[in-house]
Amino acid sequence: MKKLFSKSAKKHTFRPKQTAFFQPSAGRGASRQEWTPIMDQKLALITFIFICFGLVFTYSSSAFDSSSYFTRQIVFDTIGVAAALFLSQFYVKIQRSFSPIWLMYITWGFLIAVLFTKPIANVHRWIDLGPFNLQPSEIAKVTLVLYVAHYLGQVQGKLNKNWKMLAKPLVVSGITFVLIGLAPDLGTPLLMAAVLIAMLFVAGANLKHLFFLGLAAVPVLLYQLLFYGYRLKRLLSFLDPEATASTTGYQLHLSFLAVGSGGWFGKGLGNSELKLEYLPEAHTDFIFSIMCEEVGLIGVLCVVALFCWLLIRGVSLARAARNSFHSLTIFGLTLTICLQAFFNMGMAIGLLPPKGIALPFFSYGGSSVIMTLVMMGIIINMAGTEAQAQAPRHEDFTDFRNRNR
Numbered sequence: 399m400k401k402l403f404s405k406s407a408k409k410h411t412f413r414p415k416q417t418a419f420f421q422p423s424a425g426r427g428a429s430r431q432e433w434t435p436i437m438d439q440k441l442a443l444i445t446f447i448f449i450c451f452g453l454v455f456t457y458s459s460s461a462f463d464s465s466s467y468f469t470r471q472i473v474f475d476t477i478g479v480a481a482a483l484f485l486s487q488f489y490v491k492i493q494r495s496f497s498p499i500w501l502m503y504i505t506w507g508f509l510i511a512v513l514f515t516k517p518i519a520n521v522h523r524w525i526d527l528g529p530f531n532l533q534p535s536e537i538a539k540v541t542l543v544l545y546v547a548h549y550l551g552q553v554q555g556k557l558n559k560n561w562k563m564l565a566k567p568l569v570v571s572g573i574t575f576v577l578i579g580l581a582p583d584l585g586t587p588l589l590m591a592a593v594l595i596a597m598l599f600v601a602g603a604n605l606k607h608l609f610f611l612g613l614a615a616v617p618v619l620l621y622q623l624l625f626y627g628y629r630l631k632r633l634l635s636f637l638d639p640e641a642t643a644s645t646t647g648y649q650l651h652l653s654f655l656a657v658g659s660g661g662w663f664g665k666g667l668g669n670s671e672l673k674l675e676y677l678p679e680a681h682t683d684f685i686f687s688i689m690c691e692e693v694g695l696i697g698v699l700c701v702v703a704l705f706c707w708l709l710i711r712g713v714s715l716a717r718a719a720r721n722s723f724h725s726l727t728i729f730g731l732t733l734t735i736c737l738q739a740f741f742n743m744g745m746a747i748g749l750l751p752p753k754g755i756a757l758p759f760f761s762y763g764g765s766s767v768i769m770t771l772v773m774m775g776i777i778i779n780m781a782g783t784e785a786q787a788q789a790p791r792h793e794d795f796t797d798f799r800n801r802n803r
Contacts (some may be wrong), residue, residue: 478771485775508534533765551723586754664694
């Protein structure tokens with residue numbers, strides 16, 4: 399059976415420059431295995447650039463509390479980099495000792511526990527750990543991808559023929575979405591659902607099944623809009639932000655002002671006017687608007703190009719992976735980061751309704767920054783582990799041209 403991620407023997411072949419993860423040492427004692435660090439240089443470079451840019455704009459966008467937010471963001475980045483470095487070397491070895499479903503059980507425990515915490519801004523999304531607020535939904539983004547990738551890797555190319563194979567990942571995903579939605583939070587489940595559909599598609603799920611799955615989700619979305627009236631008001635204000643500039647469209651209207659006033663080259667770092675207690679959440683959800691104001695169109699296009707580079711690199715590594723679990727994990731985690739970034743940017747410029755979705759690497763926040771770097775660490779580890787494997791890749795994927803024949 400052909401694969402969705404198919405390629406010729408010569409074209410698009412991934413030829414790493416790295417040495418093997420476990421490489422026999424030469425000479426005496428050659429039978430012993432010597433550990434050699436794993437690191438994809440391009441992914442490491444992208445991550446480093448994002449961290450540096452993120453710190454700069456966190457400091458610049460946080461107005462009167464720049465030092466406080468900047469210091470805390472450095473701490474979060476340090477923790478995240480340490481986690482990423484550890485996982486980039488040892489995740490595959492660690493993962494072999496447990497089943498990803500246990501990660502989901504732990505995640506569900508956090509998602510249930512957060513519902514009994516003291517609400518912040520009328521929502522239950524954070525667990526107060528003293529100097530640090532844990533956001534379980536950020537953990538769920540990672541663990542759900544790992545679980546779905548593991549399951550789809552086991553069923554391989556059977557999804558196209560048997561729709562019942564979809565039941566287990568859909569039930570696990572559904573429980574996760576419901577628990578997150580009770581916070582309440584609609585943006586995160588929508589993001590995760592988009593990643594889930596994409597993973598099912600590349601794993602060989604029948605397009606008809608995915609279409610009916612999308613139809614089944616429509617009543618749920620309508621219920622969420624009608625039951626929570628403020629969501630419907632946000633949607634209406636998104637359609638006409640000028641008319642609701644003094645009420646529900648206030649943030650989006652000011653975001654437009656920030657984006658439009660930046661011009662081609664911006665006002666310069668630190669020179670934003672809208673961040674001075676005019677635009678709410680300027681250092682978190684709407685940090686992209688401040689970036690547009692300070693560095694202009696040319697500057698933010700460079701940031702968009704970096705996310706596109708990350709997406710292209712991630713997909714290339716997923717295509718090169720010989721193991722379906724690794725391939726789907728790399729694809730799912732890369733798509734989670736990049737799709738979240740594009741959602742945030744689209745929200746800031748009015749292409750999507752406003753939602754509380756952070757810009758990866760840039761928005762201030764401990765859980766978001768740390769878990770984004772954790773995802774990068776896992777991607778680097780799986781890509782590096784696959785790079786030294788010599789066995790031919792398993793026939794796991796259905797070619798999209800033949801998937802419904």
